[in-house]
Amino acid sequence: MACPHCSSSVVAFLVPSELRDHAPADESAICTRCLRVAPAVDAGIDSIPDGPPDLAAVDPAFPDGDAEIALALLCGHLESFALSRASIEALVDHAERGGTDVLAFLDRLDAPDAAFDLDRRRTTLLDLL
Numbered sequence: 001m002a003c004p005h006c007s008s009s010v011v012a013f014l015v016p017s018e019l020r021d022h023a024p025a026d027e028s029a030i031c032t033r034c035l036r037v038a039p040a041v042d043a044g045i046d047s048i049p050d051g052p053p054d055l056a057a058v059d060p061a062f063p064d065g066d067a068e069i070a071l072a073l074l075c076g077h078l079e080s081f082a083l084s085r086a087s088i089e090a091l092v093d094h095a096e097r098g099g100t101d102v103l104a105f106l107d108r109l110d111a112p113d114a115a116f117d118l119d120r121r122r123t124t125l126l127d128l129l
Contacts, residue, residue, distance in 0.1 A: 001029070004042045005115070008033035012040045013053035013069055019094065022073050022087040030072045032058045034115040037076025061108035067098035071105055079116045081124055092129065103129070 003010050010029035020026060025039035027048050035058070040048060055062035055072055062068050074091040077084035092102050106122045 001043055001045050003029075003031035003034060003036060004038050005036050006031060006034045006113075009057075010038075010040075010043045010045070011053050011055055011057050011072075012043070012045045012048050013055070013072065014048045015073070016066075016069060019070060019073060019091070022077070022091055024076070028073070028076075030055070030058055030075060033113045035075040035111055036079065036115050037073055059109055059111065061105055061110070063100050063105070065098060065100075067095040067100035070095040070098065071100065071102070074102070075109075075111075075114070078114075078118075078121045081121065085128075088125075089128070092125070 001010050009032050012029040015023040015026050015028055024037060027040040028037050029040045029043040029045055030037050055068050062071060070091045074088060077087050095102050103126060109118065111118055
């Protein structure tokens with residue numbers, strides 16, 4: 001199980017039906033290093049384990065519950081804010097409806113090797129929200 005972009009480990013998850021328009025596949029995976037999201041099959045994962053994903057393996061900032069998948073998908077879209085704005089807005093809205101403060105999550109997220117500039121994306125999201 002490795003990221004198709006940087007070969008680091010990944011965490012696989014099943015995407016809820018209401019978020020599938022914003023995911024690369026129904027079964028997706030987030031990289032623990034670059035935070036890119038890819039189809040689980042591209043990361044060498046044949047089946048998703050039962051139960052909730054362990055997104056704390058990516059970063060302890062990920063909350064438990066409904067918002068965690070939305071936040072994982074959000075990270076995957078932050079590399080290209082301009083091309084993914086509609087998905088970013090929908091995922092932020094979903095996470096906030098699930099009780100998560102997205103800006104606080106991004107403040108706590110420790111991702112020095114992310115595929116995007118986390119500080120710039122926080123600023124851009126703050127302007128958006």
